[in-house]
Amino acid sequence: MxxxxxxxxxxxxxxxxxxxxxxxxxxxxxxxxxxxxxxxxxxxxxxxxxxxxxxxxxxxxxxxxxxxxxxxxxxxxxxxxxxxxxxxxxxxxxxxxxxxxxxxxxxxxxxxxxxxxxxxxxxxxxxxxxxxxxxxxxxxxxxxxxxxxxxxxxxxxxxxxxxxxxxxxxxxxxxxxxxxxxxxxxxxxxxxxxxxxxxxxxxxxxxREVGDAARHTIAAMERAAPRLDRRFPCESLCNIPAPVARCAAGRWLIEAGAPADDVSPAVCARLIRQATDPESPLRQHYPGTLLVRRRKSHLDIVQTADDR
CATH class of the missing domain: 3.40.50.620 (HUPs)
Structure with a gap:
């Protein structure tokens, strides 16, 4: 055939x-x-x-x-x-x-x-x-x-x-x-x-049908997710739907050098907590040897794999 x-x-x-x-x-x-x-x-x-x-x-x-x-x-x-x-x-x-x-x-x-x-x-x-x-x-x-x-x-x-x-x-x-x-x-x-x-x-x-639906959904969330600078205001991850916030957080980590396969929903949720929860640790490690700091209501990267 x-x-x-x-x-x-x-x-x-x-x-x-x-x-x-x-x-x-x-x-x-x-x-x-x-x-x-x-x-x-x-x-x-x-x-x-x-x-x-x-x-x-x-x-x-x-x-x-x-x-x-x-x-x-x-x-x-x-x-x-x-x-x-x-x-x-x-x-x-x-x-x-x-x-x-x-x-x-x-x-x-x-x-x-x-x-x-x-x-x-x-x-x-x-x-x-x-x-x-x-x-x-x-x-x-x-x-x-x-x-x-x-x-x-x-x-x-x-x-x-x-x-x-x-x-x-x-x-x-x-x-x-x-x-x-x-x-x-x-x-x-x-x-x-x-x-x-x-x-x-x-x-x-x-x-496969679920996969097609997921791709369209994720594409829509990526369009809606704010693009974060290397140093960004913590409020950027507030007051937006949780899936959109996770999408923005994941993209930020990957662009900073975190391996995409290691940027799980749990990792993204932890970054969001670091940005939005005053009780969370000020400095936290993420995949790809990233060290992220919260300071003056901003998150920024203070160490990457290239800095080691």
Missing amino acids: PLPLEQISIPPGRYALGISGGADSTALAVLACRTAAERIVLAHLNHQLRGDQSDADEQFVRELAATLRLPLVVSRRDEITHDDLRPANPSARYRAWRHTFFKTVIASHQLDGVLLAHHADDQAETILLRLARGGGLASLRGMAMSTVVKGLRIVRPLLAIPAADLRDYLRSVGQVWREDLSNASLDYRRNVVRMILAGDPQLAGWL
Whole structure:
């Protein structure tokens, strides 16, 4: 079943395309080749985690690139600079490796960003996982179609397309792909969530609808939230709806250097209390080694990571 190509929108510019050899990234590569071949550089990172299977994935990607006549950059995990790549969570660590690799490819080929093959099922899984971690309203919006993460522009052209449609498309054009057996392991929380959603397809659809509603709601709150200067009057966070105040507080912390993943609703609420509650501590630490001080009815940052 050919996918309607109008569903596959690649913004202007030239992009790396992250490819593992799995069905999703293979489908993205085939579709991108048909619509924007002159603007694509395939990028494959061999994680070296599955022995011969990892090497077979790399060989598959090399052959696919030759078939599609697309340029390809391949690197291996042991070639990646390990500065700041220390997340304890394995999935976060692997993602950090890939992002570092993509940044290298983008810089060396003068590209505008990276295309990733996250699809509609991935979106539902992400929303459910974030909701389980207690991330508040922001957790419900899931992944953005286009975003910037630590200087890396990420575009997800397949985000509205179910995984089953991508596999059907590959079968319709006679294109094979690689299967990663670790995707069936229940040692990974995402795989457990994937199995839950597979047993109730309606649930995945509802989660995506909730995600769409959350994105629109958050966008409205961001427009309504006051933009705070580095030093701002405490009253700026008073007399506005609590969700709008949390949005303003979170944006202020992130712009000051706090890691976005660490700016939780609880962290934002603490900043608001520091601004509005005279009994709260005058000086408090926040993610990203930020030290925030309340003085003369103002909040300001007296120390950042760059000051240490």
